[in-house]
Amino acid sequence: MLIRLIGLIAVEEPGGVARHLSSAQTQVAFARLILERATGTDRDQLADTVWPDGLPDTWASALRSVVSRVRTFVAHDDAELVAQGRRYLLRMPQDAVVDLECAERAVGDAIRAQAEGANADAQKFAMTALSYLREPFLPHHEGEWVAGVREHLDGLLSSALETASGAAAALGVDRDAVRFAEEAVRRAPLSESAHRCLMTAHAAGGNRAEALSSYQRLRQVLSEELGIDPSPQTQAAYVDLLGGPASHRGKPRAGTVAAAAVPFSGRRTELAGIAKAWAQTEQGVGHLVLVTGEPGVGKTRLVTEAARRIGRAGGLVVYGRCEPGSTVPAQPIVSALADFVAATPTESLPPLSFGPLRTLRALAPGNDARPDLAALTKLLAELADQSICLVLDDLDLADEDTFLLLRRVFRLGGTDCSLLLVATANGRGPRKPADPHTDFVHDMDRLGLLRRVAVPGLEESDMRALSRQIMPTAHAADVPPPYRLLADTAGNAYLAVEMLRWYREGPAVAGRRLPDGIHDYAEANLAALDPEPRRLLRAAAVAGFAFELDLAGDAAGLTPDDALDSLDELVETGLVTEVIATGFGANPVPKYRYTHDVVRRAVYEQLSETRRRWLHARLADAIEHHRTDNLATHSRALAHHRSAGAAADGDTRAVQASWHAAAWATRKGAQSEAVRLLEQALTHVPESDNELRADALTRLGLAQLAAGHRDCDQTLLDGTIQALHTHRLNIAAQAALGLADAVGTRPRLRSEATAMIDLLLRTVAESRPNRSVAVDDVTVGRLIARQCDLSTSVSADPAVTRSLRAMTGELRLLEGPDHVRWRATLAAEALAVAGAIGDTAGRVAAAHHRAATAELTGDIESRDAALASLAEAINDGDGDEIAIGDALLAEHTVAIAVTEGRLTDAAATARHVEIVQSATAIAPLPGSLAQRQMLISRWLRYGGAVAPDHPTTAHEGAERALAAILRGDRGLPHLTVRALAINAEPLPTGDEWPHAVGVLALSAVELGDAATAEAVRALLTPYPDLTCGVGYRTFVGTAAFHLGRLAVVVGDWDDAERHLSAALSQLAGRRARPWMALAQLALAKALDSRNKVGDRRCAQALRAEATWTLTNLGLRRSA
Template sequence: MVVRVRVLGHVCVDGPAGRAAEELLGGPQAQLVFAALALGRRHPVPREELAALLWPEQAPKSWEGALRGVLSRVRAFLGHAGYDASSVLRHRAGCYVLSLPEGTEVDVEAAEGALIEAEALAVHGAFAQARSRAHDAHEILALPFLPGLDGDWVNDRRTRWRSARLRALTVSVTTELHLGRTDAAVTRAVQLVDLDPFRESSHRLLMTAHAAGGDRAAALRAYESCRRLLDNELGVGPSPETESAFLRLLGGDAGSQPLPVPAPAARFTSPAPTQPPPPPTNPPHSAPGPIVGRTAELRVLADACGGDGGPQVVLVSGDAGIGKSYLLHEFALRAAPDALVLSGRSDEGVAAPFQPFVTMLRAHLADVAADALRERVGDLGGELHRLLPELPFEPAGLTQPAGPPDSDTERYRLFEAVAGVFRHAAAKRDLILLFDDVHWSSMSTMLMLRHVARALRGSRAVIVVAYRDTVLGPAHQMTRLIADLYRDLHPMHVPLGGLDVAALVELAHVLAGPLPPRAEEIRARVLRELSDGNPLLATELLRQWADVTNWSALAKSVPTDVPRRVRNVLRQRLLGLPQSTLEALTVAAVVGSSFDIDLVAAVHPGGFDTVVDALDDAERAHVVRGEEGDRPGRFTFVHALVRSTLYQELPTARRLQLHRKVGLALEARGDRDAHLPELAHHFRLACRFGEAARALDYARRAGDEARDGGAFEVAAEHYRLALEVLPMVTEP
């Protein structure tokens, strides 16, 4: 039987024993948890993530017991449908996984699939079939999602599915028009306008539908209604496209109104509560605001998935905070359901060899049994022991390398082993590799990326490389990589600039709500001047202005030193946090852009409980976010600018002292060999505090490790730093 799960309307699930209705869940909390697990099925959801969904403001002191109570109701609900609840809802390593039978159909995923099919059919002229599929999608998407519940996760999905519903109605109107069913087109267009009255394209469709039916007067009234609404509510006039349609009507040329054909949208799947399936390994689990003004960029990425003879390489560039990571996150969410999406990033300041590849390969191979590992990795798979020593190579009959790759030939074998894993994956389904913050990557990582991109020629692979172009110069290693990619693979380039005023207005509407026309104009203008369209900074400004009522006064106070004011935005945001939270975040900023809670607690004088409370405050304030996957105790700053603000505010002596304490705490953990680059980094910065000998030792050992792993450029950098430290080492 086909297992069906409904999360829109009345929550329910079909199973071997029949249908389990939402009443059996016993309340909205269990409904929320079940929906989150169902949308993220087969992927582990940390219990902390579920707790954050249930208690977004403040979890009770006994939240673990309360969460277990909610999950027991979910298990009983599944049991009523005839499932063995202990096997389909499993708890492992602090995470919960819902494993429903293969082929399970979730209503919203079925709706999104029908919508994608409808748009494709309409583009190819199959209007009757497109109309039917769009109707199917709209019937589902019109149902409410968890009525009575609120919170970022719930509202984010409501916004997403409302947008999908608008797309379904748009296809309905256009296909009805092409089929000559003008009355039905008018009915659907009215629904479209009612759903989003500020969307001018909806008004134009209504005008077109009336005109196609021969009712020119109704078409003119539709225009006038649109004009009045925009003028009264926003203080603006209609767009040139709307004015052009009006002028054609006014001239009595109603019959020449062009019949629209919807452009196909990017493919997408329903997002999981923590990360999209199949999972990019470390995407932001939820953006602090919506992604707006990036339709064209998303379409370029979507078009790359439809190319033949790949790989398609796409370069995404832009300044800090411009939205590169969120664009990749949104693209991953829209990937085809059967695509394999793998994501990796490089961290600033830590020369970890092949970091994004290790992350991707671990996500792809971690759960593969020994008998299937050889097929996945190929004959050279034993070389991967250098990157993933925890995999079962010997049971899989794979020979591990005897020593370090002392020659280019041996390093080539390592590169080929990595490329072979991706070639095997791309032979079976679409493969999407997302590389973020590549400007921080080591030269070894960039060389491997170049090799993999070349090796995937002719495969079903899309490689997206995101980097900060403002830090590049002629001598930067990223500049060389870009030149190599252009010479060999002719990549597409997607430069991200600042959002325009219209997109900023949309962002402000979603995050802060609409304002009267004059205030709306001032807010948009000041937002553009201060943020230069940077989404991160615009979001911070909107949060800072939450209590503003005198918008005219705000406009008069705009300084000419915009960069200084922008920096102050982040500083003021941080100063709104409790002092204990700021102290913990300061330690975390010294640790790095990502940090483990236990390491911060080892350095912070308040200890573990104080740090836990501080990070709870910081996460609620969208300063940090918990990372997903197998490390629920790991956190990441929401953006490099946030961490930089904290780090740069530290007095120099205090900053260097904290580096020493972090290094000592890392040493005390007992897993030094796993953190040699970090230890070398922290002790090098603490040389003036008598730690030159430690810095020299760890830099040399990190260099040896990188050399043995084939990352010769990384090794050279560690050895260079060791030589810098050497004069500061005093004889014992």
């Protein structure tokens, strides 16, 4: 199936039947979707392409209609057009080919074949390309995207014609060579390459006169249309036709690139500055426009474009380049005038008096005599009377005679000098005091005749244009994206061209990851530096994308003063740039980087392997020495340098550094990065250190398990085996636990995991205690839990019972909000062990802890499942555990009733709850919280008003304060709340802490003091998702509820909205109607106070709904 986009858009089936699109909008949408089918097309960009003159008011629906027509058009071809996010992706069958892409491939094949001397193949490929490219692209549609594709196709057509002409000339088919070249000239009359093809075609056919005439026509067209002369390459071809040698132009400066290789884009400000200077020159005020920038940034291309525009406007432009080492006095000016007279017919020379005219003719090719400085000065001064633009490339390399001549011309012209000197110079590095270039520039500045133009790097759009010129036939996947080129080269055109050519042609030397030109650029920069800056630059290359001065200086072996001096030199030469300071706390660390990252990579690649390893090790030592206070934040860099500097036969320091970095990555949630670091650590384990290998395998396997890697079970199995054989039972236990978890979802090693845990438990039971390798009772209990999960029967022997008691004891130590996840895991495992051996007391304790952790995190489903396990344990029990379980469930019933606003039911249930004094393993005592929950019930009913006096059993300071507030007191309760908030009086610990802080927050809001509210807010801020209460036994709202209400007191309206919106979602899931109503009232107050557009209306609706809810529940609160 052939898709035609050039000419009449159509889809041709294998049988030759073609289907067409009639709508112009559908055609352009289909064309863009086809060309961007690999990556998809952004919806907004597609709309801009369909309606380039402006989007209609209903463009979204209109675009959907256009897309629907495209979808219908391609539906016959087993294709599909799908929407993915904000992009449209057109999926065509595998056998679908596009004429434009076929043309691209054919042009690329033709150019490669011609370069290899296979002219017959080149002609065949070029003819294939021409068969596609002669028709116009979307002739009835305009727009930026369409214009870009047309420009690309025009370039392909010109390349195909020129390649076909060159191949035909080489094959002796002179008529075809001329025909293709003439067509290329007709299509691109200003293309010098097309004219050169025509000259070559005529010359190959023996028609030398026509070839010379072709050059004269080109020269005339360029002069009339653009006001410029043919390029040196074209002039050299013309001189060859004349039978004389081409003039030697000299070798370009290192780090520069020919202007023709760089497409011109942007530079509006710089061009405007030069144009303004030319306008002043035409009025008799000459100037020096000094264009500066680093080598390769595009200075020559800028002045060439400026000169072209001046010439097109009718100005006289003369171009010269400064050649260092030349013996000709005033060489750039002599060369410029010689080129001018060689390319200009006698009748077209400017009117001059006899002496200057004779001097000018003496510069013509073939004349050996060279005018003296005085004659040249008079000639240039008379030319300056008529307005002339003299372009001198690399003025900083000119000889003293050049500057002497220029000074005389400006002095002779005085206020009526119409000479615009546009010069380029290297803007990097300091100038010597006695430098003639610097003296000349200072003189021009002092006279007020200097205009400086600093040329920055190319922008992303320029990089895109550069890619299209260097790689016109490449697919998008083969071209580096413009933003990547920009990041690598900082917009340096020379470096970007080298990279693009390297991508196009491949590496010249196998194994090199950068072009030779960039290596040359880096070597030249290093060679120009003193030893100390060179050492710092090499250390910086090893440090990575950015470096810190003290670390790189230490690695380079420099003193702090030498490092600072070296840095100053590197910044002054433009090799290094300061980046935004980064750091933690009040002491940000300034960082530096290579201005061009490709240069850094080239410097790194040029280092020997030994030097690289040595510098990496030095940098690691420097980090450990200078960053002891925040080593964790540098752990990734430390691991990288330790790894890169590690010995080939293993390095324990590299292993430890990678482990620390992996731990830091895990804390930050970067599981895949942790896996990578642990894999890196494993590679540095010494071959003979089996114990370290066991530890490394175990850590890696556990990280793979957390990251969801498929091969984690095999890694953990190997870690367990290795640890068992080295008698590291503690490591083997951790690996076995992870293996058992892994086979839960990857059962291929289930039997091995079962056997391994059985073997490990037997080994632990038989081994002698050893503190360094012993397995504690909690870990043994966890292994037994895995036995239960793997369907292995477990008997209630003393070891199992002891392990279960250790697990429940550990659970008591984990109470509170700080270890919720670990406590939940351990509680579930203890519940499995207790259930397997029929230990009712253990089941009650484990279910209690599991329900408490689920409640703290708001996991209602897991809480209810744990409470169901608690109820089952009570039904199976026959001792104190029945009373304990009943009391706990009764407390939960009271808490649920208060949560849902059933306060009468809560009070009735609370009256019958008895405290179980014997349950010392559960704190507070089962049954003791029911009456304390009733304090919250009173607050719900009467908060905002004085409640009827009622006896309270409150024991904690926060509860005493809230009870006093409900009685109408303010002074002493405020002191109590303030003391608790600022930690002058300690809050209870464990599971009572969330309950106490919740009560404290209620009291702070009732008091209305902003400072106290802020102090309580600081306590809750680390736990925004916490549920306030003693696990499932009480309920005092959620942390988001309290944070939102406290924010209202403080006056932080946006924070109040954020937290209260989250609280409403949480409370709705609990059917906590009174709490939702209070959250709505607080949110309404925040919106009223913020008073943004729409806030008042939203606040009214929230307040009305909350008032209705409170009235319906019979709560007499103040709204």
